[in-house]
Structures are given as structure tokens and as C-alpha cells.
Amino acid sequence: MTMIEARNLTHAYRVEDREVTILRDVSLSVAAGEFVVIEGNSGSGKTTLLTLLSGLDRPSSGRVFIRGREITHLDEDEMAPFRNRAFGFVFQSFHLVPSLNALENVMFPAELAGSDQPRQSAEALLRRVGLLPRQHHFPHQLSGGEKQRVAICRALVNRPEILFADEPTGNLDAKNSGAILDLLLDLRKERGATLVLVTHSAEIARKADRRLLLRDGVLDGGGAP
Numbered sequence: 187m188t189m190i191e192a193r194n195l196t197h198a199y200r201v202e203d204r205e206v207t208i209l210r211d212v213s214l215s216v217a218a219g220e221f222v223v224i225e226g227n228s229g230s231g232k233t234t235l236l237t238l239l240s241g242l243d244r245p246s247s248g249r250v251f252i253r254g255r256e257i258t259h260l261d262e263d264e265m266a267p268f269r270n271r272a273f274g275f276v277f278q279s280f281h282l283v284p285s286l287n288a289l290e291n292v293m294f295p296a297e298l299a300g301s302d303q304p305r306q307s308a309e310a311l312l313r314r315v316g317l318l319p320r321q322h323h324f325p326h327q328l329s330g331g332e333k334q335r336v337a338i339c340r341a342l343v344n345r346p347e348i349l350f351a352d353e354p355t356g357n358l359d360a361k362n363s364g365a366i367l368d369l370l371l372d373l374r375k376e377r378g379a380t381l382v383l384v385t386h387s388a389e390i391a392r393k394a395d396r397r398l399l400l401r402d403g404v405l406d407g408g409g410a411p
């Protein structure tokens with residue numbers, strides 16, 4: 187089954203009176219349960235592509251389908267079930283809630299989704315990434331890599347069907363990166379989740395089913411697996 191399909195995505199940002207085209211006619215098909223990595227130089231449009239595939243932003247033109255349903259024209263309310271339940275996101279800049287501690291940040295989406303045991307699920311994830319001793323720290327009391335690990339736990343707490351992660355190990359050493367990769371692969375194995383990762387890590391890319399390369403706004407390797 188095709189989980190994510192993008193057809194002819196073009197995206198331009200407007201800055202002052204100029205339009206800058208970032209993605210050109212990008213088409214992509216990702217199967218359910220597939221692990222896809224997006225690579226490319228800084229500024230090549232990886233984050234932009236992830237925001238379009240996950241419905242966080244709309245393309246200038248082109249269409250995105252999730253499980254065959256077009257999401258390109260959905261409004262906020264119609265997107266909510268995808269965002270709150272089906273999708274997990276790890277943002278490049280983490281987006282933790284500053285007024286919540288690490289444990290509360292991870293529990294928050296589980297509580298929103300009405301999960302039975304939000305605290306237990308959150309604690310189990312924090313334990314796996316070695317952060318249980320930091321659970322009561324607020325984001326400003328955490329290192330960059332610790333914030334990144336909290337953000338990953340938060341993205342995983344509802345066991346999403348699709349995980350979109352933007353350089354999820356960008357701030358981590360080899361040991362912590364390995365622990366994160368294990369977590370992601372477990373989600374895929376146990377849940378059959380589809381993984382779409384932007385990464386510069388050769389080690390992670392080696393584990394992927396497919397590697398896509400963005401170059402000058404054009405995607406190599408986007409076709410069906």
C-alpha cells in the first residue's frame with residue numbers, strides 16, 4: 187500500500203518582492219512501512235519538503251496524498267486527526283513547550299490523545315534515551331542533545347503511523363544516535379510505521395530502504411520502491 191504520495195510539488199517562498207523557488211516538480215511515493223531517508227546539502231529544501239509531505243505547509247502547486255486521501259486542501263480542523271494521532275514530528279529546532287518539563291513535554295500529546303497511561307509511556311521512552319534523571323528539567327535546563335532526545339520521545343509517545351523527523355540525531359554523539367535509531371526501528375518493526383527522515387548520518391542512511399537526494403530543488407529516487 188502507498189502511504190505517502192506527492193505529485194509534482196513545486197514550492198516557492200516569497201521574500202520582499204521576490205519569489206524564490208525551492209522545490210521543482212518533486213514527485214515521490216512511499217510505501218507503508220518503508221524507511222526513507224532524504225539527503226541533500228544545507229538549503230537544498232529538505233525541511234521544506236518534510237513540511238509539505240506532513241501538511242504543515244501547502245505547496246505552491248502539486249498535491250500530497252496520505253493513504254490515498256488528498257491532504258493538500260484540508261483545513262486545520264480536517265488536518266487535526268493526522269497531526270495529533272497518525273503523525274509524529276521531530277523538528278530541527280525541537281519546538282518543546284518552554285513552560286513544561288521534559289516529562290510533561292513527552293506526556294502532552296499522549297494526554298491530548300486520551301491515552302490510558304501517558305506518564306508510564308513517557309517515562310518508558312525517557313528511560314530508553316537515558317533521560318529519566320532529567321525528567322523534571324525544563325527545556326532551558328537541558329543541553330541541545332537532551333532537548334533533541336525529549337523531542338523524539340514526544341514524537342513517539344502516541345506510536346505514530348508515520349514519523350517525520352528532521353535530522354533527529356543532528357546534535358547527538360554516536361552512542362545516543364545509535365539509541366535513537368534503535369527506537370525508530372522498533373517503532374517500524376512493532377507498529378509497521380513509515381519513517382521519513384532527513385539526515386546527514388551515513389550510518390542511519392545505510393539502514394534505510396531508500397535514499398533520496400535533493401539537489402537544486404529536484405529529487406532523485408522519488409519513484410515507487
Ligand SMILES: Nc1ncnc2c1ncn2[C@@H]1O[C@H](COP(=O)(O)OP(=O)(O)OP(=O)(O)O)[C@@H](O)[C@H]1O
Nearest residue numbers: 199200201208226227228229230231232233234235
Ligand atoms: N519561510 C521561508 N521564507 C523564505 N525562504 C525560506 C523559508 N524557509 C526556507 N527558506 C529558504 O529555502 C531554502 C531551503 O530551506 P530548507 O530549510 O528547506 O533547507 P534544508 O535542506 O532543510 O537545509 P538545512 O540542511 O540547512 O536544514 C533555503 O535557501 C532557505 O533560505
Ligand SMILES: [Mg+2]
Nearest residue numbers: 232233278352
Ligand atoms: Mg533543514
